Amino acid sequence: MADFLVDLRSDTVTRPTAGMREAMATAEVGDDVYGEDPTVNALEAEVAALFGHEAALFAPSGSMANQIALQLLVPPGNELLCDADAHVVTYEIGAAAAYGGISSRTWPAVGADIDPETVARMVRPDGYFAVPTRAIAVEQTHNRGGGGVIPLATLRELRRVADDAGVALHCDGARIWHAHVADRVPLIEYGRLFDTLSVCLSKGLGAPVGSLVIGSAEQIGRARMIRKRMGGGMRQAGILAAAGRYALAHHVDRLAEDHARAARLAEAVAPFGVLASAVRTNLVPLDLTKHALDAHALAAAARAEGVLVSVLGPRTARLVTHMDLDDAAIDHAVTVLPRILAA
Numbered sequence: 181m182a183d184f185l186v187d188l189r190s191d192t193v194t195r196p197t198a199g200m201r202e203a204m205a206t207a208e209v210g211d212d213v214y215g216e217d218p219t220v221n222a223l224e225a226e227v228a229a230l231f232g233h234e235a236a237l238f239a240p241s242g243s244m245a246n247q248i249a250l251q252l253l254v255p256p257g258n259e260l261l262c263d264a265d266a267h268v269v270t271y272e273i274g275a276a277a278a279y280g281g282i283s284s285r286t287w288p289a290v291g292a293d294i295d296p297e298t299v300a301r302m303v304r305p306d307g308y309f310a311v312p313t314r315a316i317a318v319e320q321t322h323n324r325g326g327g328g329v330i331p332l333a334t335l336r337e338l339r340r341v342a343d344d345a346g347v348a349l350h351c352d353g354a355r356i357w358h359a360h361v362a363d364r365v366p367l368i369e370y371g372r373l374f375d376t377l378s379v380c381l382s383k384g385l386g387a388p389v390g391s392l393v394i395g396s397a398e399q400i401g402r403a404r405m406i407r408k409r410m411g412g413g414m415r416q417a418g419i420l421a422a423a424g425r426y427a428l429a430h431h432v433d434r435l436a437e438d439h440a441r442a443a444r445l446a447e448a449v450a451p452f453g454v455l456a457s458a459v460r461t462n463l464v465p466l467d468l469t470k471h472a473l474d475a476h477a478l479a480a481a482a483r484a485e486g487v488l489v490s491v492l493g494p495r496t497a498r499l500v501t502h503m504d505l506d507d508a509a510i511d512h513a514v515t516v517l518p519r520i521l522a523a
């Protein structure tokens with residue numbers, strides 16, 4: 181193993197900076213299950229305001245934040261629509277069905293390239309013989325869709341589709357910060373298009389833990405109960421909320437650096453199976469379908485040279501940039517990866 185370790189597996193591998201640790205160590209705290217943690221309360225108010233909603237709720241993970249939102253919007257035995265690659269139906273271990281009794285139906289995976297009319301045609305009305313659709317969920321940016329950004333115009337069309345059908349619209353905004361930076365769309369502009377959003381502080385923003393559910397005061401009141409039922413009520417969580425507040429103050433605008441570094445990676449591996457133009461944010465998907473190496477072989481060869489990459493499927497790998505990587509780390513990766521892919 182080379183001693184130069186460049187971890188390109190995920191933007192969740194970041195460690196808190198010295199400034200963030202200082203903010204955590206000095207945070208004012210209280211018992212958040214009693215609603216008495218001032219730092220959690222401040223974070224919730226701050227995030228609600230950023231997205232122009234009445235309230236927000238701090239949750240331990242993005243998965244829990246998504247699942248709380250889905251339970252708010254879709255009663256048991258009713259239906260959620262989303263794309264076949266959505267995190268909520270791919271990586272949350274069947275939680276919508278297991279905890280919410282929610283039936284999910286998907287449109288074919290197209291990442292961020294959604295056709296609102298396709299979604300409109302899928303909505304099922306109320307009736308005693310069919311599963312009624314109650315909500316549509318989209319992902320901004322799209323994880324399995326290579327960090328793609330759903331254009332604002334598409335989101336507005338989806339809002340119209342949801343309003344026409346009388347169903348809710350949820351955003352899995354784990355990386356909505358990246359979309360905001362890439363497309364320069366104000367967060368409040370995104371916020372007003374959705375009934376509920378989930379956002380993560382631990383993907384790209386550098387906080388160790390933490391996500392929020394965002395919605396109306398009535399929804400967040402119910403969300404608090406659902407979170408407790410799911411075992412997500414935390415006590416002196418202000419230590420974690422302080423990391424989140426620090427991340428929002430210091431680590432949003434710098435995402436542009438991660439996007440530029442992802443573009444460098446994409447350019448370096450472009451001759452071997454990834455389209456540089458398709459990379460918009462910090463995720464770089466590698467399609468190895470036509471390559472001699474499969475994803476496991478690539479990952480093993482890269483690891484031997486001090487570069488860690490994710491294996492998403494037999495012929496799909498992924499590179500992710502984040503705040504624990506600097507230009508020297510990317511220099512190393514753009515030397516190693518093309519050499520392996522060219523061999």
Ligand SMILES: Cc1ncc(COP(=O)(O)O)c(C=O)c1O
Binds near residue numbers: 242246319322323382
């Ligand atoms: C798009 C998206 N949504 C939700 C999540 C879930 O977050 P967590 O791992 O905190 O449960 C992730 C995790 O990477 C994600 O990429």
